[in-house]
Amino acid sequence: MTNKVKLGIKVYSISNDIYEFSTEELPITNNCVDVDNITSKFLYDFFSVFSSENKKISDSQINIEFQAFISYNKNLKEKLNNFINNYTTLCPKLNALRKFFVNIQNNEYICVLPAYEDIDTKKEIEITKNLRM
DSSP states (O other), X not given: OOOBOOOEEXXXXXXXXXXXXXXXXXXXXXXXXXXXXXXXXXXXHHHXXXXXXXXXXXXXXXXXXXXXXXXEOHHHHHHHHHHHHHHTTTOTTHHHHXXXXXXXXXXXXXXXEETTSOOOHHHHHHHHHHHHO
């Protein structure tokens, strides 16, 4: 029996509603995937779009650091579009991610959080306040 692991992100912005993207439909088992596997590459590329730094720990481990509040600038837009263009066939849900970002202005701040984290109303209000600063 295999256990699917949900990995994903929630994106908050002033210009749009909250968007959640999950990888739970991908063939991930026990949170371990072969480094050469397409799923492993997908996850690395996916999280790299929104990460501030990637560090190789060993041949089988990479540490990806998120920066929660990031500017939707030209660099991020390019990384996001490249990722979506490369993986739309594997995961058609990515078209919705592209659509979400259409309404976000250049250099507008967004908040990207892991999707497994529960965000209550109080935290969402705090996130919105920070995005408006």
